[in-house]
Amino acid sequence: MFGEESIMPSYVRIPITNINMDGDYTGVVTVGVGESAKSLNLILDTGSSALAVSDKKYSPVLGTGTAATNLGQVESYGDGSSFAGAVLRDTVQIGDVTGTNVPLAVAYDATDSMFRGADGILGLAYQGLDDAFLLPGVTWPEKYTPSQIEHGKRTTVVPCLMQLANEGLLLEKMAFRTRRSFVRVGPTPGTDPLNEGTFILGGGEEATDLYTGTFQTAAVLADDWYSTNLVSVGIGDQQFPVSSRPQAGMPTNSIVDSGTNTLVLGPTIINRILSVLPTAQQELLKRSMGGTLIPNTDLDLSKWPTLSFTLQGISGGHDVTLQVPPENYWQLDAGQAGQAIAAISPAQADGGAILGLPLMNGYYTIFDGTAGLGVIKFATPK
Incomplete structure (x- = not known):
């Protein structure tokens, strides 16, 4: 005190x-x-x-x-x-x-x-x-x-x-405002605002110029990673539950991680996403996950579904549903100008989802370790 x-x-x-x-x-x-x-x-x-x-x-x-x-x-x-x-x-x-x-x-x-x-x-x-x-x-x-x-x-x-x-x-907390998972390639990437962000150490809520509205709060369930419980995943208007069982060596079935620039998802989630997509979109996503750059012109992002990830909320609160629009899980002008990369990576096993920058880029995100095991707070960015 x-x-x-x-x-x-x-x-x-x-x-x-x-x-x-x-x-x-x-x-x-x-x-x-x-x-x-x-x-x-x-x-x-x-x-x-x-x-x-x-x-x-x-x-x-x-x-x-x-x-x-x-x-x-x-x-x-x-x-x-x-x-x-x-x-x-x-x-x-x-x-x-x-x-x-x-x-x-x-x-x-x-x-x-x-x-x-x-x-x-x-x-x-x-x-x-x-x-x-x-x-x-x-x-x-x-x-x-x-x-x-x-x-x-x-x-x-x-x-x-x-x-x-x-x-x-x-205080033992920090906040991020980020916009991209991969560098946006262009004439001057070093000065492109989309390749820049803001990091706050010791606070977060004070920076009202970076967010609007109220925070959604997800529970942190272990004091190692920022460990979360992924309750369900949505593809467009379809929702499906996710097993809470973690993979070996993990305390929970998911983490939120600023140091990973993709969504790392297990076979069950990847297969459910693919099963909902039309055949042409399935093939594009598979090719990108296999390491092939996709021409921007092959992607009409207005026709791709929004992904959503529901995390367990704090005790007495609501679960938190976070949206990842196609503009965030596809990165245009990535790798090369005019080419795109899907910011989704397949994991070998279920139960260890890593919710990285594609999730964070849609939010102003606070990692708060000041009380108990901590919380992660998400607000709409300005």
């Missing part, structure tokens, strides 16, 4: 772009102090929890504000990317808020796909996903191999946003 004379936590608002990662959004975060401080483009990911930067972009100098620890991290992601690195306690600045003693992994062993056009990743989910391993000696500037790290004693570290909240700087 904050005393009467305490200043309530502020919130930070920064511009974000999908240009660096060709879909996923990045924002600028400064790490380190003094001459070694670097402003880096970090992926903003509610589907993971580690704060990690590439050692090719940041070489920490131990001293005031930057300290070594005996912790190492090995993290793997759903797209097959991974990194191994040393955990430091460092100074991190986002907007005008500066946190000290923030756990930061310096990744010195990473797959090529890990950071791509970004400099690192800012995981925004819960501590349960922020695995680390305690080792006999300091992990920086020494560099343990991934296998050596994984032989340490498993523990977790405090994610960045939780640490900033612990320091009394920000």
